Amino acid sequence: MSMRLRYEPTDPYVVRACFFTDSDEPVEWILGRDLLADGLRGSAGEGDIRIWSAVGRGDRSMYIALGSSAGTALLEVPVPDVMTFLEDTEALVPQGTESGHIDWDVELANLLADS
Template identity: 35%
Template structure:
């Protein structure tokens, strides 16, 4: 079984009158370059839960400087808060999280897989099998 680090974090959806939402940051050691952030059904159109997957390094960089050019962007708001923007089809959801919560989550991921050692956790045989699947 692969180790999974899950960390619930309160997040403020930045919109007039929007309630605080519970989000969950997740890190899987078998996918060492990625983190995911999931939101419950209360945050999604149509009542479905939503999850975004993005690079752990984006979160690492984003707590100290603006990071990301695509669908997920992370930047400091002030010394205690970090903004995460999720873009889709020209629309943007903006979340405000406590930087302390993000750092605690990242610390747990570093204990599981230190930065720079991610490549050691990749099952290269599985990657090669997926890449060559159906090519016989």
């Protein structure tokens, strides 16, 4: 299985993680950018998504556990790759400035259209 992470500054709080399995269609999960960063420093998340790093034990990996009604998956991801990805997102949208990158008029229009 392989994973591709995608970040869009117009949706600055999330990271889209696309997992490529043996099936025809990839599986996409939406992860909080902060959750992914917290997982580098220790254990983060609860319920359907849990992330933790094993770097302190000499491992260069972090682990992502995903669960749904369809099943569960435990993924091993190289820490340097995730660190580089998060540094790149930080260069686009520094932490704490996310709300300034959202088009609130469009978001409000979407909410009103859905009601």
